[in-house]
Amino acid sequence: MRILFVHPNYHSGGAEIAGNWPPSWVPYLAGHLKKAGFDDIHFIDAMTLNVSHDELRKKFAELQPDIIGVTSITPSIYEAEETLKIAKEVVPNAVRMLGGVHATFMFRQVLSEAPWVDVIVRGEGEEIVVELAKCVSEGRWPEDRASIKGLAYHDGAEIVATQAAPTVKDIDSLKPDWSLIDWKHYIYIPLGVRVAIPNMARGCPFTCSFCSQWKFWRDYRVRSPKAVVDEIEDLVNNYDVGFFILADEEPTINKKKFVEFCQEMIDRGLNHKVKWGINTRVTDIYRDRDLLKFYREAGLVHISLGTEAAAQLKLDLFNKETTVAENKEAIRLLREADIFTEAQFIVGLDNETKETLEETFQMAWDWQPDLANWSMYTPWPFTPLFQELRDQVEVFDFSKYNFVTPIMKPKALTRGELLDGVMKNYRRFYMRKALFHYPWRGTGFRRRYLLGCLKAFLKAGVGRTFYDLGKAGYWGPQTKDTVDFHFDETRKIAEAQVADWEAAADRSRKHKERQEALRAQMKDRAADRNTANFVMPADAEDEFDLSAETHEARSAEHAAMACGGGKDQMVDAAE
Numbered sequence: 001m002r003i004l005f006v007h008p009n010y011h012s013g014g015a016e017i018a019g020n021w022p023p024s025w026v027p028y029l030a031g032h033l034k035k036a037g038f039d040d041i042h043f044i045d046a047m048t049l050n051v052s053h054d055e056l057r058k059k060f061a062e063l064q065p066d067i068i069g070v071t072s073i074t075p076s077i078y079e080a081e082e083t084l085k086i087a088k089e090v091v092p093n094a095v096r097m098l099g100g101v102h103a104t105f106m107f108r109q110v111l112s113e114a115p116w117v118d119v120i121v122r123g124e125g126e127e128i129v130v131e132l133a134k135c136v137s138e139g140r141w142p143e144d145r146a147s148i149k150g151l152a153y154h155d156g157a158e159i160v161a162t163q164a165a166p167t168v169k170d171i172d173s174l175k176p177d178w179s180l181i182d183w184k185h186y187i188y189i190p191l192g193v194r195v196a197i198p199n200m201a202r203g204c205p206f207t208c209s210f211c212s213q214w215k216f217w218r219d220y221r222v223r224s225p226k227a228v229v230d231e232i233e234d235l236v237n238n239y240d241v242g243f244f245i246l247a248d249e250e251p252t253i254n255k256k257k258f259v260e261f262c263q264e265m266i267d268r269g270l271n272h273k274v275k276w277g278i279n280t281r282v283t284d285i286y287r288d289r290d291l292l293k294f295y296r297e298a299g300l301v302h303i304s305l306g307t308e309a310a311a312q313l314k315l316d317l318f319n320k321e322t323t324v325a326e327n328k329e330a331i332r333l334l335r336e337a338d339i340f341t342e343a344q345f346i347v348g349l350d351n352e353t354k355e356t357l358e359e360t361f362q363m364a365w366d367w368q369p370d371l372a373n374w375s376m377y378t379p380w381p382f383t384p385l386f387q388e389l390r391d392q393v394e395v396f397d398f399s400k401y402n403f404v405t406p407i408m409k410p411k412a413l414t415r416g417e418l419l420d421g422v423m424k425n426y427r428r429f430y431m432r433k434a435l436f437h438y439p440w441r442g443t444g445f446r447r448r449y450l451l452g453c454l455k456a457f458l459k460a461g462v463g464r465t466f467y468d469l470g471k472a473g474y475w476g477p478q479t480k481d482t483v484d485f486h487f488d489e490t491r492k493i494a495e496a497q498v499a500d501w502e503a504a505a506d507r508s509r510k511h512k513e514r515q516e517a518l519r520a521q522m523k524d525r526a527a528d529r530n531t532a533n534f535v536m537p538a539d540a541e542d543e544f545d546l547s548a549e550t551h552e553a554r555s556a557e558h559a560a561m562a563c564g565g566g567k568d569q570m571v572d573a574a575e
């Protein structure tokens with residue numbers, strides 16, 4: 001049976017300016033499928049190779065797959081739908097399957113607007129896709145689809161979802177197959193070497209209100225550091241990979257495992273063959289201040305920090321549990337350890353003004369990270385912050401939900417002014433860095449890396465792909481009043497399907513609410529007992545139950561608090 005995966009051809013001139021990146025979802029799914037005996041797997045990276053719809057038609061006809069699987073993040077959803085529409089035209093008998101975060105939470109809207117999608121795989125795909133492939137290959141599709149957890153599909157006129165599948169509990173069963181990647185295309189521009197995105201841990205115990213990732217992955221799980229280093233050894237020795245980033249939301253949460261991972265990289269001499277980067281939280285840098293040089297020795301050269309917002313007000317709104325002062329200190333510590341820092345700011349909320357944008361610039365310059373990013377706040381419809389702000393959201397054209405287009409309009413600024421303010425920050429920051437810092441910082445690796453980053457920026461700037469500026473018609477401050485983001489105003493919002501999707505943090509919160517309600521009740525009862533007519537109610541015992549569910553919630557709360565306590569994290573509890 002032949003399976004074809006397609007990464008949709010969507011571009012938005014943000015993170016991709018640093019090079020072409022191989023999509024990890026394909027090796028991770030393919031690894032599981034191959035273990036189950038499905039080895040006729042093909043992959044088209046329509047994004048990297050800029051494959052047109054006509055070319056896709058040809059390739060589909062040539063390959064004649066039995067199943068076509070496409071991924072979807074929010075901004076790529078329409079292109080993903082379009083890709084499967086082409087599949088319906090060209091290979092109508094292939095099962096058309098869609099996965100990824102957007103389809104997971106917005107399956108009703110997606111299946112309504114793209115009825116040619118046969119099935120949506122919700123959440124982590126490895127185990128579900130194997131069940132699905134077996135069902136198809138044994139001729140049980142679609143009759144038996146209701147027995148597979150984690151699917152959504154049309155059943156006649158209705159859209160139905162089967163029970164949510166559990167997360168991949170045996171996380172060490174992940175054995176990605178990177179052989180499907182055509183490596184010559186994937187070069188990290190700053191270093192001019194091949195790049196990969198392995199995944200060590202899944203999930204995040206924090207609950208930042210703007211973020212969709214903690215909810216998507218649900219439970220925090222980390223792979224055995226040795227197994228991840230085996231994977232990296234394979235990437236380095238067999239595919240000549242010279243740089244990687246961990247796909248993880250926050251790989252340092254579990255300090256013990258992260259240290260083991262670094263030690264293993266050093267013990268196998270991989271630190272001299274490959275350099276790497278991570279995204280992580282400021283609090284972990286703080287916590288690990290004495291280990292940063294050791295991390296650097298293990299090859300960790302680049303850390304992107306979710307400093308998020310300059311003003312403490314925003315950090316609180318985002319539920320970040322960090323302070324502005326900690327952000328500055330974290331960057332200083334990283335500089336001291338010779339690790340490149342990238343500070344990320346989120347801008348573009350309702351209360352953004354010229355002054356607050358200026359503040360983020362001043363803050364960035366004061367902190368002196370090597371790189372700074374200003375991302376537009378993007379209201380993923382399945383996040384808590386969206387629920388709070390939904391009355392202010394006017395644009396539901398998801399293709400523009402990409403961190404670079406101003407989706408929200410601040411009260412005091414037009415969208416053009418917001419974009420212009422952000423560009424002003426970029427221009428000032430990188431001009432000064434280019435003139436006064438990058439060429440003069442050190443002589444070896446550091447200088448080469450910084451100049452490489454500058455090269456990537458210049459390449460995107462000259463090609464006007466950076467921030468989609470070409471598409472929006474932004475050519476500098478003089479065009480701020482004429483920029484056009486081409487929002488498709490016919491697109492409307494639909495409810496996200498999050499009710500059946502409980503993350504550990506949700507369970508923990510519910511448990512806390514129950515406990516508080518219980519305490520309040522006990523207080524009331526105590527007050528009642530002091531009155532003459534008190535009678536013990538028949539259901540009193542139930543209210544004090546210590547059922548399995550309560551117990552599970554308690555453990556979840558413990559784990560979440562242990563990892564998510566900001567400065568007070570207990571490092572080993574997440575194991």
Ligand code: B12
Binds near residue numbers: 074
């Ligand atoms: C690496 C990365 C990139 C890389 C590489 C992207 C690529 N080619 O794959 C680069 C730097 C290019 C990039 C660019 C962008 N990214 Co990005 N990226 C990530 C990051 C850090 C890791 C993604 C990853 O590899 N995860 C590991 C794999 C294994 O997980 P996965 O892709 O989710 O796949 C699993 C499941 O979703 C499911 N699944 C997924 N697809 C399918 C398909 C089928 C058929 C099935 C059955 C299952 C399935 O099964 C997989 C295995 O369990 C994530 C954050 C994160 N930690 O996940 C952000 C993230 C995905 N990016 C995001 C965004 C917005 C972007 C950009 C728009 C930003 C920009 N303007 O530059 C672009 C869009 C590029 C594009 N066209 O895809 C957002 C998406 C949010 C959302 N709600 O949609 C994320 C979540 C970051 C965030 N903070 O919110 N990104």
Ligand code: SF4
Binds near residue numbers: 211249306
């Ligand atoms: S730390 Fe916050 S922003 Fe980062 S993945 Fe976790 S919840 Fe999302």
